[in-house]
Amino acid sequence: MIEIKEVISKNDxxxxxxxxxxxxxxxxxxxxxxxxxxxxxFDSKKNESFDxxxxxxxxxxxxxxxxxxxxxxxxxxxxxxxxxKRVRFSRFDSINDTDVSSALFSAVENWARKEGMExxxxxxxxxxxxxxxxxxxxxxxxxxxxxxYNFPYYADLIENYGFKKEVDWVEFRLFAxxxxxxxxxxxxxxVAKRYNLKLVVPTSLKSFIKKYKEDFFETLDAAYxxxxxxxxxxxxxxxxxxxxxxxxxxxxxxxxxxxxxxxxIAFGLAFPSLSESVNKSKGKLLPFGIFRILKxxxxxxxxxxxxxxxxxxxxxRGVNTMILSYxxxxxxxxxxxxxxxxxxxxxxxxxxxxxxxxxxxxHKRRRxxxxxxxxxxxx
Numbered sequence: 001m002i003e004i005k006e007v008i009s010k011n012d013x014x015x016x017x018x019x020x021x022x023x024x025x026x027x028x029x030x031x032x033x034x035x036x037x038x039x040x041x042f043d044s045k046k047n048e049s050f051d052x053x054x055x056x057x058x059x060x061x062x063x064x065x066x067x068x069x070x071x072x073x074x075x076x077x078x079x080x081x082x083x084x085k086r087v088r089f090s091r092f093d094s095i096n097d098t099d100v101s102s103a104l105f106s107a108v109e110n111w112a113r114k115e116g117m118e119x120x121x122x123x124x125x126x127x128x129x130x131x132x133x134x135x136x137x138x139x140x141x142x143x144x145x146x147x148x149y150n151f152p153y154y155a156d157l158i159e160n161y162g163f164k165k166e167v168d169w170v171e172f173r174l175f176a177x178x179x180x181x182x183x184x185x186x187x188x189x190x191v192a193k194r195y196n197l198k199l200v201v202p203t204s205l206k207s208f209i210k211k212y213k214e215d216f217f218e219t220l221d222a223a224y225x226x227x228x229x230x231x232x233x234x235x236x237x238x239x240x241x242x243x244x245x246x247x248x249x250x251x252x253x254x255x256x257x258x259x260x261x262x263x264x265i266a267f268g269l270a271f272p273s274l275s276e277s278v279n280k281s282k283g284k285l286l287p288f289g290i291f292r293i294l295k296x297x298x299x300x301x302x303x304x305x306x307x308x309x310x311x312x313x314x315x316x317r318g319v320n321t322m323i324l325s326y327x328x329x330x331x332x333x334x335x336x337x338x339x340x341x342x343x344x345x346x347x348x349x350x351x352x353x354x355x356x357x358x359x360x361x362x363h364k365r366r367r368x369x370x371x372x373x374x375x376x377x378x379x
Contacts, residue, residue, distance in 0.1 A: 002103045007057035013042050016057055019069050020093050021282055029142045030149040031275045032283035033131075037244070041126070042071075048236035049126035052077040054115065057091070058107040060100050068094035068101065072108035073126060074115055078231045087112035087373075089122035090130070093150070094157060101157035113373050121166060121370040123148070127231040128224065129241060133169050133343055133366030134158065141363055144304045144340050145248075145274040155367075163369035167228050169343035171364035172355055174305075176331040176338060181357055188325040191318040196260040199322055202251040212256055213242055215264030223309035228345060229368070245306075248274065250297055252334055255326045257310075257319055266310040268323035270339060272300030303331070304340045320354055328357075 017038045024030035044050040060068035071091040094101045124132045131148040143149040202208030224230045250272050257266040277296045281289030310319050
């Protein structure tokens with residue numbers, strides 16, 4: 001017998017957050033959320049996304065045993081921006097049982113229908129910096145800290161319920177070159193001179209963030225606003241992002257580009273890979289997790305490419321070569337073995353082509369699915 005229970009109490013939230021640890025116990029490729037951060041994601045007083053979202057979470061029990069979970073997120077800011085009525089499914093985890101998975105999806109769908117939604121899609125999170133996409137290739141690869149791992153059977157569970165592919169993302173591993181690329185450096189220098197641009201790098205992470213944080217989000221919104229699933233950031237979310245990510249940044253892998261007026265028009269940042277330390281600590285900061293994380297931040301052997309963003313009016317001018325030239329030098333100088341690109345839309349070949357300056361492999365693929373809530377409606 002399958003029982004679906006809405007997550008209401010603090011104890012329910014703890015069970016919701018802990019379930020993947022049980023499901024993926026011993027899996028070397030699974031990288032959990034940090035437990036404290038994930039618990040806060042479902043606290044309306046601590047998660048600024050609740051200003052723009054309606055959220056409902058469910059747990060699935062089979063014969064009294066916890067066997068699955070799912071979250072439904074109605075992202076009002078995204079729906080308003082896209083003029084759609086969508087609900088996102090997120091944090092979907094289940095044993096390999098179609099009765100369990102179907103009951104979970106039905107719970108989200110029934111709630112969303114009452115809220116007037118017409119399409120369910122995902123996996124998607126609160127915003128574009130939350131984990132998204134179902135892994136469909138690369139099950140033998142460790143996830144990055146920014147990604148969610150899942151078992152191969154998840155795709156069957158999702159498609160069995162009637163979901164269809166909406167979009168794929170691809171991911172690459174870029175191997176650090178042994179020496180700088182003189183051609184790229186020449187192009188970067190020429191671009192800087194032609195458009196009166198300047199590389200800016202942090203001597204102090206705190207002062208760099210303070211100086212450029214407004215330009216950072218303006219550039220991010222301008223560069224990414226038209227991409228699938230991207231949500232505009234409100235002021236509270238901006239402060240939360242800065243607070244969260246400043247803790248895991250290494251100033252050696254951050255670079256900005258300013259124009260002749262000193263305004264930030266592009267930036268690139270990479271995070272020290274935290275996958276191994278978070279996997280070993282099972283998402284817990286105490287007693288030893290925090291020390292593992294701090295060590296990886298200070299002396300990483302690999303990095304995750306977080307974001308490269310260029311304002312639209314400066315795109316297709318070679319500005320990306322200025323950023324890549326600096327990041328390549330940083331990888332060489334600090335002994336980085338490789339960089340993980342994280343998710344890129346499969347049709348965004350312009351971005352993918354820039355990795356041709358590296359030796360690389362395309363080793364993961366993720367998918368977002370959609371399903372019409374009301375069968376009589378059409379996509």
